Amino acid sequence: MAQVKVLQFPDGTMQIFVDGEDVDFETAERLTTQLLARLNAVVPGGVKQTSAVEQHKPGGLRHAHVTQELRRG
Amino acid sequence: MRRERVSATCGTKGRTGSTTPCNLAVSITKAAFDNEALASLLDGPTIGAVIAAVVEDSTTFSASGAPYVGTTRVTMTVGVGRWDEYDISVATGGKLDVRVEGSDRARARDIADTITAALASVGQAVLSRAIVAQLEALGGKNATAQAVSAEDNGQVFQATLLTVTI
DSSP states (O other): OOEEEEEEOTTSEEEEEEEOTTOOHHHHHHHHHHHHHHHHHHSTTOEEEOSOOEEOOTTOOOHHHHHHHTSOO | OEEEEEOSSTTSBOTTSOBOTTTTEEEEEEEEEOHHHHHHTOOHHHHHHHHHHHHHHOSSOEESSOOEEOSSEEEEEEEETTTEEEEEEEEOSSOOOEEEESSOHHHHHHHHHHHHHHHHHHHHHHHHHHHHHHHHHTTOEEEEEEEEEEEETTEEEEEEEEEEEO
16 A cells, blocks of 8 residues: 655645555656646646656655755745 | 644654654655646636635725626725725636735735735645545545644745545
C-alpha cells in the first residue's frame, strides 16, 4: 500500500510525497506522474512540475534535507 | 478541517504528536499551480457566492441585491451609507480580475483586495477537492485533509496536507 501526501501551499505550490515501506520508486514515480497528468486534464496546462521525481529510501531522509524540502516554491 | 503543526524533523513526533509528511517518503516532487489556473476552477455562481459573503461580512458595505452572474463577469452593486454606491465586477473564466468602482478609491481597493484574497482561499479549497478526486480516481481511499503549519528554520508556512492510501 502506498500513501500519497500532497502538501499544498497557499501560493499555489505543492509538494507530492509517496510513502510506504513496500513501495518501490517506479510505483511512486508512476503515481506522481499520473496525478500530475490528471490535474493537467482538469485544468489544461495549469500544473507545472517544478522538480523531478526525487528518489529516497524509506525512512532515510535526514533532517537538513527535509527542512529544505519543506520550503515553498 | 483540523489544524496542526507539522514538524520539519523527519520521522520524529512534533509537539502536537504529528509526524512530518515525508518521514517514509519514497519520492518527493514539487509542482505549482499558476494563479489563472486556480481562478479557472471557480465558476460564476461560486464567484458570486464569494462576493456576497465578503459583502455580508463587511461592516462598511451593504448589499442592495444579489450578485448577477453574466457570461464573462460577475457583478454586484453595493451601498455605503444611504447614497454612496460601489460597483463590484469580477471576471470569470480563469482571469484574476477584480474591479471595484466608487467614490472612495481606498475603500474600493480595500474591498477589492478582500474579494481577491477570499477568491484565492476558495480556489485553494476547490483545488484540494480536485486533487483528492484525482487521487481517488487512481484508486486512492481514506482521503483526509488537514490544515497544517510546515516549519522551516523557525519560519512557519500554512499549508493543507492531503493524504490518501492507494
